[in-house]
Amino acid sequence: MTSPTVNESTTLPDTRSRHVIERMLEGTGIVLNGNNPWDIRVRNPRFFSRVIRNGSLGLGESYMEGWWDCDRIDQMMTRLLQAGLGEQAHTPAERVMYHLQSTFTNLQSKTRAYMVGEQHYDFGNDLFERMLDETMCYSCGYWKEASNLHEAQVAKLDLAARKLDLKPGMKVLDIGCGWGSFAEHAARHYGVEVTGITISKEQAELARERCEGLPVEILLEDYRDLTGQFDRIVSIGMFEHVGQKNYRTYFDTVKRLLAPEGLFVLHTIGSNDSKVSADPWINKYIFPNGVLPSVAQIIAPTENSLVMEDWQNFGADYDRTLMAWHENFEKAWPELSQHYSENVHRMFQYYLGACAAAFRARDIQLWQVVFSHGRPGRYDAPR
Template sequence: MTSDTRIGPNALPDTRARRVVEQLLDGSGVALNGNSPWDIQVNHPDLFPRILHQGSLGLGESYMDGWWDCERIDEMAHLLLRHGLGEHVNTPSERLMYRLQNGFFNLQSKARAYIVGEAHYDLGNDLFERMLDPTMCYSCGYWKDASTLHQAQVAKLDLAARKLDLKPGMRVLDIGCGWGSFAEHAARHYGVEVTGITISKEQAALARERCEGLPVEILLQDYRDLTGCYDRIVSIGMFEHVGHRNYHTYFNTVESLLAEDGMFLLHTIGSNNSDISVDPWVNKYIFPNGVLPSVMHIAKASEGHLLMEDWQNFGADYDRTLMAWLENFDTHWNEIADRYSERIRRMFRYYLSVFAGAFRARHLQLWQIVYSRGRPGRYDAPR
């Protein structure tokens, strides 16, 4: 049977694997070949054993292969996570393998730091330019007073700048600068000098182009190789790539680079628990070697290095951000379809949708944390 052959509910093979999947879905609000936009439409009879044997990896890869479809994957993911199926994402062998790997190897070592840049961020600036807004922010927008993606991203950049109390002439370090969105915003609107670092060649090239004429330097460099002294340090959407074995090194590095009266803002996706695990599909196709920190991870790693001044959670805003990216991606896909495969299209649609559903279910969080080295007086964080 070809991958694009639709089979009706009455034609589904009556197998044990299918019955197990139906039992898992029971009560979730998601059905097989149902009429709701979030129902799974089965295109291949071997879908069920593949999902049961391969877990999250099998679910994601089978969608990329066209074995199933769903009009609203975001809501499907939301309902399944609310139903508690997130606990079944990894198979026992996958959990064991990841623990063994982390026990013997530093998966986010300096030697491996550039893997995620090559695998994801270097995929193609043309794709990200069509998916993101003109700021080229690839992190959660701040939708408090925004009605468009662009407004939300500008608001996020300005929120970070105001929390850091930027003043003209300050030296600012941007760890994980991406395509230069914060560096450009801070230099243009606050008159600061910015050094931005990234592990993506494509990001560095475009960031330099976007920041031309501004007091901004973009370096292709790992954070562990940094030297100097900075009045302010910011890291937006990069800590997810640091890895738990390197958290103390990260905060030690930030402390060593931060001026005595300096401030540091950390913007990161966060996990609700402290288990060291990864989604195998995300690890293979989207963010290799990425690990989400928990509150405990961050608190323990920063203790003894910096003083936490403020902690804000606006993770609910990531749902809306991801759905806006998905709309942009779908709207502009025809402009780049000749340069990317259908499998890449389905991969990105699945990734954006599932993450939106995870934030909608409050399965993931988004934190902005402000640190100092013990500045005098009270700190009142802008909101």
Template sequence: MTSDPRVGPIALPDTRARRVVEQLLDGSGVELNGDRPWDIRVLHPDFFSRVLHQGTLGLGESYMDGWWECDRIDEFAHRLLRHGLANRAHSTAKRLLYRLQSGFFNFQSKARAYMVGEAHYDLGNDLFERMLDPTMCYSCGYWHDADTLHDAQVAKLDLAARKLGLESGMRVLDIGCGWGSFAEHAARRYGVEVTGITISKEQAAFAEARCQGLPVDIRLMDYRDLDGQFDRIVSIGMFEHVGHRNYRTYFDTVERLLDPAGLFVLHTIGSNTSKISVDPWINKYIFPNGVLPSIEHIARTTENRLLMEDWQNFGPDYDRTLMAWLENFDTHWPEIAHNYNERTRRMFRYYLSVCAGGFRARHLQLWQVVFSKWRAGRYDAPR
């Protein structure tokens, strides 16, 4: 049953499930059927039991099904996370099952590497063109001196380029090149030769078209299959798909492909803890098999391989980036609504909003890390 969001909230049933949910929300600043932007309006009587039994998966799916409404899901998520509900958001059984499975199975093996491309990145360039800015960067912008999303994304691309110390004629590898934003920026502004790899057919085709006439080679392939030698390597918003069982292979590959005097910039979302877990809703609907690394994961698997030269965290900038994407998405949805259904619209609104709330609560981080191969001399990272 899908409730009509135009109908007002229902009278809350006096059930044990409702009382448990109210107890969980107590002290969070979020109320059921309240009148503040971050309060949720319950539209279906089974909402409470669904959330209690299915956790974050049930919460997200029930929103997609129209079982509840909230004017500011980002603030709703922010308040719940600051209240400490993250560890209680999905069942112990589901967390344990994922940890057991991930111990025995490599969810990010080469055989499964293209799943996220097919499930998310290939969803439709028309959607992403309207949600993102003209750079088509699908990663955190750098808002230090920026006033618009476009300025923030150009600043992010140039921040990575300056950290790499790009010079004309260099050979650059872009692992997870997306729609070709960094490849075009680096080739056009710095005169470098770029090899970009992606596991998305739609991204590869788009990147090839935008980089025509530039010294850019876009390839549809997994990072583990690449050979060659590069002066610089960059990876922006891809490491989240690597998986903890493949971290050593990933950094071994970077070390193998990087010139002895080279530099590598890793741009990734990060977790505050090293627990191997995944949000069930994000895993099912947005990024299948994605796992966020921790500081320990990165430090441990780069030790004796690469030298960490600089580590910058601008996680709060992702909150602002996601909210800008949400504004674009809402503004331009009528242009593409005929290509998708209402459930997809609600899925993207929920995804962008809850992720913004996660960064706002400092539950998630965004790191740019610079590595060298035991480089001699001083490295001064630009800001």
């Protein structure tokens, strides 16, 4: 059954909730049932009370269920964030629950580490192959001189490789290797041997296929179980799954595995503050148990342990990357719809648009950080 469309003659069951939403939207330029691409068109009058009651979770879930539409979720969300409404994504009850969970539970323990792989990265290689570019990079591209997504992703991979100062024959560890993007690039273009680890079975299988014939080993393994020593270590888009209770363990592991003259490149999304929180909708549907680190949270566990050689922020490039993924996803949807439901379609629309908005509003960042043991001489990071 199609949900009723709200118009001038519709009597809402909760007019107070609608008035609250209207007051929140004042100054954002967003109009309920307006004609701009960023306006919210309400299809179910229960939308208002659900958002008031459940915050970000209610907003995202009601979109997935078709309770409202918006032609440009990225533009709508950007306006909300620029108006300072991002904090209202969390209801008081959700804040208390997440604080208790993150305080008394290690949400990213070994036994829980594979949850995000099973829920998101194992979602379906066919979907990600159509959404991403040929490199299968599922992280921010580097658009400094790029004109399209593929060029941006190759530039990102090569930026990390150049920061690592790779030489033929080096042994490289890729923590969170995904579908083998960096492993393939480094082995093919720099002549290094790469060990890549992932917690996703689907990623591991495809990564092995993509790296066939190259000196690359792909392991389904948790970073805490690794042994050996590597000349270089890289981690692209994985640190967001480590969690604040494990930052010290993570960096201690890197220190233990990194050769004395080695370099480590950390590529991660970052938070503007050190509060331990996660967007409720993203946490439930996209990246369970994901936590974005702050500058302070990255630096604290590396003090008197590793030397920070360089720190680069190109978070604005993630907006463009996500919108390119969105374009690819929409183009591929007629084919993907044969295997995935409309609920999945709307879930990815909301996810990609909302995340693009967060970077556009500079609510979150993208960092590449270079660490060493304190090698002699000057380090000049490529740009």
